[in-house]
Amino acid sequence: MNILYSTRVxxxxxxxxxxxxxxxxLALDLAIPKELGGMGGATNPEQLFAGGYAACFENALLRIGRQAGHRFADGNVEVVAQIGLSRNEADAFMLSATLFxxxxxVDQATAEELVRGADGIxxxxxxxxxNVAVAKSVTVR
Structure with a gap:
């Protein structure tokens, strides 16, 4: 495999x-969220994952859009990633994701097609x- 970029944290x-x-x-303090019994006040792995996923998915969506002949201006596309942390039947921690x-x-059908394409790349x-349950909500405006 030809690695295009690599980083270490x-x-x-x-x-x-x-x-x-x-x-x-990248240099950040981490904190356990108040919702999990921590003090809060700093970022956490779920927020970092949500930010990375949202940014990466939006970039993939813009690329798929360009390939389909759509040139979106800044602000015409927004991706919000919601990451959930839960436990499964074996009491192991699990992630879930929703992309808004x-x-x-574009019309609804085109938007959904672009999102499917972005999901593929x-x-x-x-x-x-x-491995992670991912739901997608697609809205046109």
Whole structure:
């Protein structure tokens, strides 16, 4: 496999520690969310995953749109990722995801087709397919 990009991020202290990328650009404190009994006040792995998934999926959507002849202006496409943390029957932690996609300038059928195409090329979607339940909500405006 030809790797196009690689990065390294070190975590220290688990969910209430820190993360730092090898180039120092990403350097964040982590905190357990209040909803999970923590103090909150800093980001957590689920928020980081949601941000990465939303950004990556939107970029995939813009690419699929361009290939289909649609040129979306900034603000015409928005992707919000909601990541859930729960437990399964074996008491193991599990993630779920919902992508809320809003697209301006196309009809509903076209928007849904573009989202299906983006789902096929997004690295996050491909990485979690078959392991994480992902729902998609597509809205046109």
């Amino acid at each position: 070190a975590a220290t202290g688990g969910r209430k520690g820190t993360i730092r990328s090898e180039d120092g650009i 996609v809003t697209i301006a300038g 997004c690295p996050y979607s491909n990485a979690i397919r078959g």
